Amino acid sequence: MQQKIAFISDRLVEFHTFLKSAHNNEFRLDLFEHLEAIRKSIQNTYYDLFIIDIDEEWYAIPLWLREQATHQYFYQVIIISNHALPKTLKSILGERLFQIINLKTAKENLNEIVSQARKNIENHQFNPAQQMLNTEYWIHDGLVGKNESIVRANEFIQIVSKAPTTPCLIRGENGTGKNYASYLIHSGREHNEGPFIIKNCEYSTTNELLADLFGVEEENSAFGPKRKGLLEQAANGTLVLKNIERMPLDVQHRLLIYLDGHTFKPLGGEIPIQVDTRIIAQTRFDLDKFVRNGVFNAELYFHLKSFEIYLPPLRDRRSDIELLTKYFAQYFGFWYAKKINKISPMAMNILKDYYWPGNVSQLKELIERSVLISENGEIGIKNLPTYLNNSTAIPEDMELLGNCSLKEIERVHIERVLARTNGNKSRAADILQISRTTLREKIKSYGID
Template sequence: MYPILIVDDDESIRNFLLALFEAESYTVFTAINGEQAWKLFTENTPMIVILDQRLPDIKGIDLLKRMKEYDPDANIIIITGYGEIKDAVRAMEFGAVNYLLKPLDAQELRIIVKQIQQNLSIKKERDLYWDKLQVLCRGKLTPLVYKSKKMEEILNQVKEVAKTNSTVLLEGESGTGKGLFALYIHQISNRSGGPFIDIDCTTIPENLLESELFGYEPGAFTDAKKRKEGLIELAHKGTLFLDEISSMPMLLQGKLLKVIENRAFRKLGGKKEIVVDVRIMVATNTNLEEMVNNGTFRKDLFFRINTFPIKLPPLRERKEDITPLAEHFLKEIVKEYHKEIEGITPEAFEILKDYDWPGNVRELRNTIEKAIIVARGKFIKPEDINLRMGEPIKMEEKLSLNFKEAMENLEMDLVKRALAQTQGNQTQAAEILGVSRNFLIRLMKKHKINPFEFKV
């Protein structure tokens, strides 16, 4: 847990707070005046400071300003027995996270400090994520393995569009590598030093997608207790990749269009427009033109994101890439699993080449991984490769004569069939069933069906 610095000239207050937080295993420093507090603050950099407004040698607000100048991330709580509204306003203006009056409420203070600790932990995790992401984006390029003429032509397109800030639409079946190409475009662009934020629109419920993308201000809705940065804002100076954009609700499509056109947006509950410098890339495995004709996707947004479309071919249309891809995955996974496998036999390669790969490159990688796990020799043999498609979901030969029970089973079976056919794509499954995506989600919850189990 992050250390706490307590600054108060009243010994009883210091002892009370020291006992309160040491009992909860916090590391606590105490100071009786501004001079001691500054020394402890600069030597130990505590992230939480509980600071009395009246000190013998300095005003609490003046010390607050000095601390915030030294470390803007410091979380400072002002306490005082001389509570005036103007003092509270001034303290908050200069960066205090809260302002409490004496006598202190131990439970209230405990809750405030706990919330600050949680926020600091979240920020630390996010910073670690960004550090890892920057290594990925600035370091070794994402490997694009291919041999076919088709992929060579696509790579030439990718290199050209990467030099621009144009919106890119990546089209292709599930598993063709749309996310990989989006990251590669980012890595070779002039935005490679900035963040790469990706979000799969199918994995976030419609009612949460808006707040995830745009963020919100305190009070925007019932549970909005504090300001939240959205993914658009976090992608500033970098790239925002929206996977499966076909799943985005119509209302959000309109808001996204404004971001693309104006490079500005408002948070939920916000009045101020936030200007962002962000490149947007999107991907889909659905025919967006058909959706436009059906009225389920905005025509104006389609024209905006269709500035530079790149269609990734399925693996069955570029079978010459199977061998180099399999060899690449073998080398990568063998290293990860510490297995002594030298290669794939010609007979095993023939099996791989004869298969149509409905799950594309993702399915090929999974197949190689499974083969490495079960292989017993130095080479992967035909018997190590299992390409049997999942058994079709069968209706019960004897349906229950109980009408309600039979209908429940039929309902569950239909949902599973649709998800299996679309490899877990909820939007497409809902279209097949002739229901809304929200209704499908309710059915999946009702029958405890996990759509990710149907991903190839």
């Protein structure tokens, strides 16, 4: 059967020697530009060999190539690049990655290398010379950034991921990447067979959380229907507990018992269940203050804090904004089949100067929008939301926090919580961890409408 080869490149003219000789060979050769490969979903054609020429640094991996990596049939991949490549590329392709060569080698020896790959395909054997895949080509995968805190976080993620049942605490503002960091820990586990489950501890009662986490042996009015708890459902996997500071003390105590021995009893049950479920706790607060105030179990806190990962806000690592912007521009360019060649210096300066209250998540959504509306492959000022131009300085209320009394901070916080709960005083009191009576007194004292 005639072999099918896909050659993906935006500079095919550089390979005229190979292309000229290819007409005389006994294989079908299809040529694509990178965006064309995305639009035509070439992963659905079942090629025997992919030659992928990368003429720019890859921060992300095209969707078609990720989908191709899920195919179970035998094929080989040759990559031509003078740039470092995402380590994910090696992990998803594995032994199907035949060889990585630079542009000079490709110009001189591509015919011979393709011939070797074709012989491997004919014999249905993977490339035995794995030493050719030089580790100098690989970029460490993880949280995107070169800031010292992010480098440390990535190092910790690598360490924790190798210990399959070790719990950890991830702390950072909303939008800093706590869920992604949690998934990196989960996916780094060897022989990872269990699920990745996220449970938000906020807005749940004690009974609801107990039933959700530990399960119910027999249906009853207090805990609801019989069911397996999330700890059991996530066996050999990961259970992420968002907003761990909102977990009631009774639930914290039971969770601590589980962490001590990896066994628990379902509600109403007598037979212990043993599971190897990793617990990852997330919070945007310094839990030490919650411990001092008696609303968080000290022993549980120290259990989690032994492996704590801190993700700084984007405003504290502005040096990473350009790298993150390029990463998201390329990622969404691959996703929407739009090549972004340039981000104007003025647009980049605006992005670097903005305060980013929504952190990396906000930047990601903004760049996705910019890619969608961009023209001629450039993201300029006109592609950015107008609020960036008008709000580059630190918001007034953030300046206020360093220049006012504790009472004023408390008043502002109560106003925000009431606004968030649409004036629901019971819900607001629950968030503030005070009684409804105390909340009414404070509202009256501060003259809050």
